[in-house]
Amino acid sequence: MSWLPAGYSLLLTLLITAPLLRPGYLLLRDAVSTPRSYPTDTALGLGDAAPRAVPQDWLLATLSPVIDGGLIVKIILFAALWAAGYGAAVLVRELLGAPLAAQLVATTLVVWNPYIAERLLQGHWSLLTGYAALPWTASAALRLRTAGHSGFERFRNWSVLAGCLAAAGLTPTGALLAGTVALLVAGPRRSPGVLVLMAVTSAPWLVATAASGVAAEPSDPAGVTAFAARAEPWLATVGSLAGLGGIWNAEAVPVSRTTPIAALATILLLAVVALGIRRVVAADGDPDRTRARRVLIALAGAAVLVPALTATPAGLTFMEWLVVEVPGAGLLRDTQKFVALAAPGYALCAAAACLGFAGRSREGEVREESAGPTGARTGPADGPARWSPALAALFIGVLTLPLLDLGWGADGQLRAIGYPDSWHEIAERIDGPGDIAVLPGGMFRRFPYSGSAPVLDPAPRMLPRDVLQTGALPVHDLTVTGEGARAQTVENLLLDGGPPDQLAQLGVGWVLVERDTPGPLGNSAATLARLRPVHSTGELALYQVPDVRPRPAPAHRSLVVAAHILWALLLVIPLATYAYGALIRRARR
Template identity: 75%
Template sequence: MGAQRTGRWTFWLPAAYSLLLTLLITAPLLRPGYLLLRDAVSTPRSYPTDAALGLGDAAPRAVPQDGLLAALSTVIDGGLLVKIILLAALWAAGYGAAVLVRELLGVPLVAQLVATTLVVWNPFVAERLLQGHWSLLTGYAALPWTALAAFRLRTTARARIAPNLPGPFPPSAGHATDERGETTPRTDADPTAAPPRSDRYRTWAALAGCLAAAGLTPTGALLAGIVAVTVAGWRRLAGVLTLAALASIPWLTATAVSGVAAEPSDPAGVTAFAARAEPWLATVGSLAGLGGIWNAEAVPGSRTTPLAAIATVLLLAVVLLGIRRVAAADGDPGRTRVRRILLVLAAAAVVLPALAATPPGLAVMEWLVVEVPGAGLLRDTQKFVALAVPGYALCAAAACLRFSDSARAKWSIGSAGADQPSEGSAESRTDDDSGSASRRAPAGEAPRWAPLLAVLFIGALTFPLLDLGWGVSGQMRAIDYPDSWSEVAGRIDGPGDIAVLPGGMFRRFPYSGSAPVLDPAPRMLPRDVLQTGALPVRGETVTGEGARAQTVEDLLLTGGPATELARLGVGWVVVEQDTPGPHGDSAATLAQLRQVHSTPELTLYQVPDVHPRPAPEHRSLVVAAHILWALLLIAPLVAYGYSSLARRFEH
């Protein structure tokens, strides 16, 4: 009973600890209200407009995220839905790290908690929360689970099994190693038998679900796809690439049928979105410390002081203490290989974005975004530092055992004599002739100093970044929209797209705080809202793909004729009156329109004799792609049910 109780604690405590860290970060969001911070826009209800499906003028950067919210917000409040996804993502990231290090390293519970801390409580999470990239964090959360699922694909290989060999990180129970270093599950009936077909289906389905969850945004799909391809190995490359493509099919399909892929991105975005050096750190140091986002305003206060350098030194010290142990060969070549792959991936995730921020790197990136369709997805290079986190988690967990092993080895040599094997040797791992057991701690048992080291490492990772707590010092909080938004949405009952004033895509509302926020109109209103896609970054403007939206905005700001608005397919104009921004000579145009509704915050105008644009030809195809992605998302549940039924019939 005692062993079973300990096993339950090992399983549940990392999950509970990850939930605790998540709640410490997101506590201000738990009150009723909506997330409205920079790029994060949650609304009570979203609509399945063409733009939400990726068929607007701009590139489908928020697909299938917007389509999912449009579908589910008909049955659940959209603000609550975003909160649930965000909380689930942060929790899953931390718990996934614990499961990953337990599977690949066999480390005890305290080491798993250190890995969880590193993955949840770090500058990358803080900066992406402040930038409003809640959906990107779902891709971040999927990385440890994707690595784990891809690793377990190696257990599906039909290969001759070699016996387990002892090592510092014993493989999980029920697994063995084949001649090529592939880990393979044991079965009691036949140690050379392949796993049951139902188990193989379930493993592939688990990877499919991980990739689909990461694919809530295009960047998340790319991050998880890189992990899956590198970890799963070449023998499974075709299958993994197929799943990665299916997980990305909503935005791939929308990009293909809308023709946006043929348009080059603005090369000015490369410099604007390049990784940034933080105080007392070069760019490579900022990236190695999991920071360096391009927006200097979207950072916790601690990252603007020398604490940024202290936090980076402490983080890298924890990582470096465990790196040798993670890279060391053990009795399972398959696990060793995967751990080394994740270490190489971590190094590349730091070095390559750092190189991309140098003058030669910027030149290469500018050529890519101009000449290669879709390469604009790569311009925010700091996002890719997320790929370092699984490797960092392994190192942090292994660091907890470093000094403990050294102390035990010295004690063994000193007490047993020079002619006796040390604890780390092969001889010490087996019983001697008299039947005495090895002094080596059993797999999963914490060495004497491991809990103390774990507490020390958790403190080193959290204290320099204490302002990540409580919604990053209150910057991330729930807000309430004025009732005028729902009133205006209910009055839009005719054809035509919607133009908005003032010009630009960002707003500063009295209820949204001091940080600029994306205009909520595209998600709040029931028809397509024209947006230029132009982004003000570091004092410059990066142009977007919305050519028609730019034409309409210029027409309004210069006081053009209403007939031209109608010809361009604009049926409505919404004036947001409680935010600063350019209005130009728009009063001349508005005087030609019919005022439908007015409140202190919003005024709605209708354009007469509008010529609505025809519906996109391939809308049904894009909807089908979203449905396929959703099916992929629930694939693990379906496979688990099938596997359970198959086992029941087998027995």
């Protein structure tokens, strides 16, 4: 029955992602998948804006000429949700010796929770790879402490950790999440090696940041308040975070989290966690596993309290100072992302709660526990194991029923859409130099085929040249400015009806007008009238700017490409290591 946790995680994943199984593309708020994308400077993180989507965009640009880009995104999202749930089962089996029923509860908690729902609705599909890597990273880091003295065994454990960190590093935030877990679980003695691995697996965005010079530019402090964690109904901010919710965008939440059900769900979740916490922190005769469990519990507490504190007036003031004075600190603005770090600790507590309340001697000490097949300690051999299936069924119901609208693509909001053929036609017409400016102004669109929620403009991933984007994000009643100074200059020039020669001097060779979405056009008709029309459809119109002066290629482009290739190699090293180990074992037989 060892396959059951993997199969159960697969079932939960299917229940969530079912609407994406039909042909089409994910286009919801920040999530943009396209049939094909291109290895532009922006995809490598060398555009005007901070490299927040590397190596994600480079990976899609590399693979989409061979595999449909929409299918790649679906596969990654599907694999992330499945791996998160199955990883939780593996983690509680290794650290607690949890029986099957307890493993299923851990899987449920990690896959079916408000964090997953809200990040899916916000469109952060790639962040969930970092979330999924957390239990696997904790297990890999623990093996560094418990491995034997064989040189190959040590290399294998380090390579597995490298693979976990690389998978998490599909986005910069994911790299920080997994790196934090690896450092804390591996311990101080191994921290230098872990730090080196973190730097190498994060090379795509670290090198791109250094090469583009974006790191020297401070982030807009308005983003701190805009992206601070938010209190949900009947819950303070800390309560929302403790319930694995509290995303800053009130529109990117399931309906159930906008009602008093959110408070009930949080109470039930925390009750399950509280029932198991004592057993998780208790010593069991294996100091390494005991330490790992305690570290993950402490990390869970910090993952709730720190984002809650940063949402207070004093915390907001501190964070505003941080993002202005410390280069790269803008990566920390959305503090609710880091609530993901609570998931492994919560999973341990939920699994431990299934072991029941027996197993304690009259003196209150934990009874001697029997060793499980992995060497981890199980629960006491009597009482608890008998009760765990019934408790597991109860806990699974407690965790899933208040959040039923996570199923079927968050009540149908997560679905596959189709693009008009005009996008493909436009992409084929762009065959000259220069970057692309886009109208209407702004980065978000509301297409007839994309639904009611605003979506990021797909043009930067759909077209074969760099598309200028300001990086400005409208949040609530304010706009958080981005780093795209040249893009903002170009947008202002178009909206003011400026002359084409100024566009040419700024390196703009093309202007795309997206006709089927609302947005500011200003006096751009005056500029467009002086450009050469190239192609026009009902949805799109393409114009060419004469006498464009293309900007030179970035000086360190080859170095950034090398960093991306290194990251990709680290993804496959664990597979190569295990394959080599299997060959060695077969040869010895």
